[in-house]
Amino acid sequence: EADIYQTPRYLVIGTGKKITLECSQTMGHDKMYWYQQDPGMELHLIHYSYGVNSTEKGDLSSESTVSRIRTEHFPLTLESARPSHTSQYLCASSELWDSTDTQYFGPGTRLTVL
Amino acid sequence: AQTVTQSQPEMSVQEAETVTLSCTYDTSESDYYLFWYKQPPSRQMILVIRQEAYKQQNATENRFSVNFQKAAKSFSLKISDSQLGDAAMYFCAYKGQGGSEKLVFGKGTKLTVNP
Numbered sequence: 001e002a003d004i005y006q007t008p009r010y011l012v013i014g015t016g017k018k019i020t021l022e023c024s025q026t027m028g029h030d031k032m033y034w035y036q037q038d039p040g041m042e043l044h045l046i047h048y049s050y051g052v053n054s055t056e057k058g059d060l061s062s063e064s065t066v067s068r069i070r071t072e073h074f075p076l077t078l079e080s081a082r083p084s085h086t087s088q089y090l091c092a093s094s095e096l097w098d099s100t101d102t103q104y105f106g107p108g109t110r111l112t113v114l
Numbered sequence: 115a116q117t118v119t120q121s122q123p124e125m126s127v128q129e130a131e132t133v134t135l136s137c138t139y140d141t142s143e144s145d146y147y148l149f150w151y152k153q154p155p156s157r158q159m160i161l162v163i164r165q166e167a168y169k170q171q172n173a174t175e176n177r178f179s180v181n182f183q184k185a186a187k188s189f190s191l192k193i194s195d196s197q198l199g200d201a202a203m204y205f206c207a208y209k210g211q212g213g214s215e216k217l218v219f220g221k222g223t224k225l226t227v228n229p
Contacts, residue, residue: 041153041203043219059216090159100147100166101209103217105159 002027006091006106013081014114021109024092030096032074033103034080036060037088049074050096082114116141118208120220127196128228134181135191135223137206145211148189154202154220162204163164165189193225201227 005027013019024033034047034103035058045058047066052077063085064078078085088110092103117140120187127133133203165173165182172180177197181190191208193200 041222041224043205047215048216069174088157092159099211100164101217102147102149102161104161105151107156107158110157 004032004091004093004104004106006089006109008109009107010110010112012112012114015080015082016111017081018076019081019111021089021091021111023074023076023106024072025074025091025093025104025106026072027093027104028071028095029093029104030071031101032068033092033094034058034064034066034074034076035090035092035110036062037090039087043090047076053075083110083113086113087111116143116208116210116217118206118217118220120204120206120223122223124222124226125223126226127140127193127227129198131196132192132194133196133225135193135206135225137189137191137220139187139189139206139208139218141187141208141210143210147150147209148180149207149209149217150178150180150189150191151205151207151219152200152202153205154199159205163191196227197226198229201225 007022030051033045044060047114049068088107091106094103146167148165152161163175177194203222205222208218
């Protein structure tokens with residue numbers, strides 16, 4: 001079944017550690033997105049990609065970086081985690097040629113930085 | 115820039131009753147798309163319903179329907195025969211016609227369903 005996956009689901013890590021949040025999809029979608037969801041539940045777009053070798057910054061400035069080497073894979077990396085990075089991170093994907101740009105979301109990763 | 119406003123941070127409904135969640139948006143475009151997403155406590159965001167602005171007929175999906183008022187820039191979600199599983203955060207979202215435009219989300223409405 002086509003789906004979008006995120007690992008890990010929960011991560012608790014110390015300040016200064018490098019972390020990578022994984023996102024993969026079997027939907028065959030070209031576009032992928034990373035959102036940060038704050039405790040008030042508001043969603044902020046931090047990165048997106050139109051396809052392989054395409055990455056763009058979103059509306060919210062983020063210290064994270066992303067890469068898109070394979071269509072189905074869109075990992076997000078924090079080189080040095082800080083407590084301010086504590087948040088829920090949601091990955092999503094959509095079909096490039098879908099004019100509605102309907103996005104489908106993964107289950108999320110809840111990151112806590114101590 | 116387009117904005118989406120959900121004026122009800124929280125709503126509650128009795129099981130089997132009907133509830134309407136409000137959403138308004140601001141845009142100068144004539145063609146666009148509107149969505150309602152649901153995020154249950156397990157936190158996976160799920161598409162509930164979507165509406166193309168050029169369609170006058172309101173979208174429906176089983177117990178979920180929308181009241182799309184284009185002139186008023188209003189896009190409310192009606193949930194009929196509410197069930198305990200409907201309890202979630204509901205997000206209204208807007209997408210412009212341009213291919214490079216991004217989805218704009220409202221801040222969400224938390225729906226509680228009382229047994």
